[in-house]
Amino acid sequence: MRSALSKSTIYILLAIGAVFMLLPFVWMLSTSLKAPNEVMAMPPVWIPSELNWDNFTEALAVAPFDRYFVNSLIVTVISTIGELVTTILAAYAFSRINFFGKNIIFAVLLGTMMVPGEVLLIPNFVTLSNLGWIDTYQALIVPWTASVFAIFLLRQFFLGVPKELSFAAKVDGCSEFRFLWYVMVPLAKPALITVALLKIINSWNAFLWPLIVTNSQELRTLPVGLSAFTTEAGIKYELLMAASTMVVVPMLILFFIMQKYIIAGVARSGLKG
Amino acid sequence: MDVHLDQLTMQFNDTTAVDSITTTIKDGELVSLLGPSGCGKSTTLMLLSGLYKPTAGDIYFGDEKVTTMDAEKRGIGMVFQNYALYPHLSVLKNIMFPLKMQKVPKKEAIQQVMEMAKLVQIDHLLDRKPAQLSGGQQQRVAIARALVKKPKLLLLDEPLSNLDARLRLEMREEIRRIQQEVGITAVFVTHDQEEALSISDRVMLMNNGVLQQENAPQQMYRKPENIFAASFLGNPPINFLTLHKTENNTYVIQGSSQTLELPSMKWQTHEAFQMGLRPEDLYTVPEEEGLFSGEIIHMETIGRDTLIRLQLGDVTVRALVDPKSRLRVGDRCSLAIEPQEVHYFDPKTGERLRGGNDNDAQANLEKHA
Ligand SMILES: Nc1ncnc2c1ncn2[C@@H]1O[C@H](COP(=O)(O)OP(=O)(O)OP(=O)(O)O)[C@@H](O)[C@H]1O
Ligand SMILES: [Mg+2]
Numbered sequence: 001m002r003s004a005l006s007k008s009t010i011y012i013l014l015a016i017g018a019v020f021m022l023l024p025f026v027w028m029l030s031t032s033l034k035a036p037n038e039v040m041a042m043p044p045v046w047i048p049s050e051l052n053w054d055n056f057t058e059a060l061a062v063a064p065f066d067r068y069f070v071n072s073l074i075v076t077v078i079s080t081i082g083e084l085v086t087t088i089l090a091a092y093a094f095s096r097i098n099f100f101g102k103n104i105i106f107a108v109l110l111g112t113m114m115v116p117g118e119v120l121l122i123p124n125f126v127t128l129s130n131l132g133w134i135d136t137y138q139a140l141i142v143p144w145t146a147s148v149f150a151i152f153l154l155r156q157f158f159l160g161v162p163k164e165l166s167f168a169a170k171v172d173g174c175s176e177f178r179f180l181w182y183v184m185v186p187l188a189k190p191a192l193i194t195v196a197l198l199k200i201i202n203s204w205n206a207f208l209w210p211l212i213v214t215n216s217q218e219l220r221t222l223p224v225g226l227s228a229f230t231t232e233a234g235i236k237y238e239l240l241m242a243a244s245t246m247v248v249v250p251m252l253i254l255f256f257i258m259q260k261y262i263i264a265g266v267a268r269s270g271l272k273g
Numbered sequence: 274m275d276v277h278l279d280q281l282t283m284q285f286n287d288t289t290a291v292d293s294i295t296t297t298i299k300d301g302e303l304v305s306l307l308g309p310s311g312c313g314k315s316t317t318l319m320l321l322s323g324l325y326k327p328t329a330g331d332i333y334f335g336d337e338k339v340t341t342m343d344a345e346k347r348g349i350g351m352v353f354q355n356y357a358l359y360p361h362l363s364v365l366k367n368i369m370f371p372l373k374m375q376k377v378p379k380k381e382a383i384q385q386v387m388e389m390a391k392l393v394q395i396d397h398l399l400d401r402k403p404a405q406l407s408g409g410q411q412q413r414v415a416i417a418r419a420l421v422k423k424p425k426l427l428l429l430d431e432p433l434s435n436l437d438a439r440l441r442l443e444m445r446e447e448i449r450r451i452q453q454e455v456g457i458t459a460v461f462v463t464h465d466q467e468e469a470l471s472i473s474d475r476v477m478l479m480n481n482g483v484l485q486q487e488n489a490p491q492q493m494y495r496k497p498e499n500i501f502a503a504s505f506l507g508n509p510p511i512n513f514l515t516l517h518k519t520e521n522n523t524y525v526i527q528g529s530s531q532t533l534e535l536p537s538m539k540w541q542t543h544e545a546f547q548m549g550l551r552p553e554d555l556y557t558v559p560e561e562e563g564l565f566s567g568e569i570i571h572m573e574t575i576g577r578d579t580l581i582r583l584q585l586g587d588v589t590v591r592a593l594v595d596p597k598s599r600l601r602v603g604d605r606c607s608l609a610i611e612p613q614e615v616h617y618f619d620p621k622t623g624e625r626l627r628g629g630n631d632n633d634a635q636a637n638l639e640k641h642a
Contacts (some may be wrong), residue, residue, distance in 0.1 A: 058352045164357035167324050170344040174375035174417070182370075186361045 004005040011145050032241035039237045055242040065159045072221040076203040082145030083199050091154035092180050139213040157191045192263045217237035222247045277360040280330035283316050290316040292482035303459045305469035308479035320430050323347045349427040356411045358403035365399040371422040389417040399469030409440045428458040445472050500623040503549045504639040512550045512590045529586025531565050549616035555592035555608045563607025
């Protein structure tokens with residue numbers, strides 16, 4: 001009886017939490033379908049009197065969203081692949097290979113996780129401008145092709161793989177690299193999917209960094225592109241929300257398909273990505 | 274292919290896991306590496322496989338010196354204690370893995386896998402993942418994977434230790450069958466003496482990294498070269514009595530006041546020696562004919578035999594006696610042994626002086642195991 005009570009309390013609390021999390025999202029969807037006069041109406045209109053699907057076509061015409069979409073795609077795909085490669089190699093080295101200073105280097109790497117990302121914006125910017133990379137794809141991609149969190153996650157996973165497996169693989173004719181590729185990577189697939197998903201979401205939604213390191217329109221990504229709806233005449237909320245909806249939907253679909261991996265990944269490491 | 278070890282030594286920081294072992298494993302032979310836990314059996318195997326590199330000494334495969342050759346180039350097959358199957362691959366792909374690494378064309382590879390799977394009788398399980406197999410089945414997969422690339426040498430590290438007693442018996446016969454069918458040279462690590470004695474052509478007995486004795490199984494039981502070999506083999510274990518010379522041919526048993534006379538022999542210049550008496554070689558006799566006597570403090574039935582423990586002074590002696598003899602705990606009992614069945618050892622060096630019996634030791638051992 002008691003546990004049933006406490007269980008229902010938990011569910012009620014979770015439900016309230018869920019409603020609060022969903023509200024902005026519902027608001028975005030509803031606004032994206034409103035006529036301009038309903039957007040700011042008081043009291044708020046939750047259900048548009050008529051569904052203005054035109055908002056979507058109109059929004060797409062405001063800026064070259066196809067270009068932004070391609071940019072977002074390029075940045076997301078390449079930085080995800082890059083991160084997977086660096087993560088796999090680094091995690092393998094930190095878990096399986098003995099080299100001088102290994103523990104110290106790893107401790108330093110972990111230490112960098114304590115530094116908030118915002119602190120790094122300016123040093124990173126300065127570095128990139130010294131490289132002459134400002135306003136290039138490299139600037140959007142390269143700083144994001146490694147993640148200490150991902151390395152840590154995968155290293156823990158690799159450490160759990162019994163040593164005999166690598167012995168067996170060697171006897172079977174595997175070099176170190178083939179063992180990594182044919183045994184470790186397939187074994188770590190769930191962890192790698194988690195890493196990739198978290199990366200894709202972060203990369204797709206990234207706003208501040210692309211905004212800072214790019215000026216030209218041809219390099220804008222979708223989140224940055226949304227600023228096109230902010231004009232001197234004010235913000236066209238219904239169009240902004242229509243465009244936002246289109247930006248968010250791919251991630252939502254991805255999340256629904258892959259949610260078990262995302263949740264498992266966060267739970268596995270005991271850390272938030 | 275003969276495998277030759279020359280002064281093979283492996284040092285880990287402060288432990289010498291393998292201490293200058295020299296021996297030759299002949300082509301097609303199954304050799305057991307036997308010894309207590311921590312004596313260096315696995316390390317020796319790892320050295321043979323190339324997964325560890327020795328700190329001194331050399332290994333030869335045939336005429337080729339392979340001491341520094343990496344494991345992946347040695348062309349050996351190995352079965353690990355926990356099988357170490359690839360958990361993400363099906364049985365088929367597990368067995369095929371070594372062939373894939375050799376870039377054998379797929380069709381040919383599958384055919385070889387099928388042959389091997391038939392040999393170890395798991396051809397009906399090829400689609401399963403390792404987690405869906407029983408221990409015995411996993412072991413067969415591990416053997417198939419080790420054999421599929423037709424290695425010149427097969428190494429097995431306690432492959433049976435995870436199986437229950439019955440399956441263990443079955444599987445060790447299986448391993449022997451497969452090994453003889455393929456005609457491969459094999460090294461089999463175990464700490465189970467019965468397993469070693471029953472499966473192998475030759476047993477290598479190790480202790481503290483040192484090779485103690487290598488013999489055909491019967492031979493090792495009959496003629497232990499030192500106290501360690503005598504005490505390690507045999508179940509129930511051999512009895513040791515320390516004898517001290519008093520006068521002429523009379524000796525006193527250390528820890529008791531009993532004396533016994535021994536026929537004169539040339540090594541009797543020794544002031545003291547140790548006498549090893551296997552429990553199954555002792556038998557009860559009337560008081561005056563016995564070698565020694567004592568009080569029965571314990572009795573139990575082991576299979577067809579009765580094991581008694583005799584107290585003489587501070588020493589206890591185990592003997593297997595005829596269950597029909599109407600002995601009871603508390604009785605006094607005299608034991609005798611045929612002179613040629615007594616093993617004599619030098620107590621200082623532990624080396625054999627003489628003795629040994631010629632019974633069918635193997636049969637004896639299995640009966641009492
Ligand atoms: N990698 C290692 N580093 C340090 N010492 C080791 C290492 N491997 C083994 N040893 C030591 O070497 C000795 C022999 O170990 P080994 O594993 O060969 O024993 P074993 O005969 O296989 O024992 P068991 O029957 O318990 O498997 C032990 O004292 C062990 O502690
Ligand atoms: Mg071992």
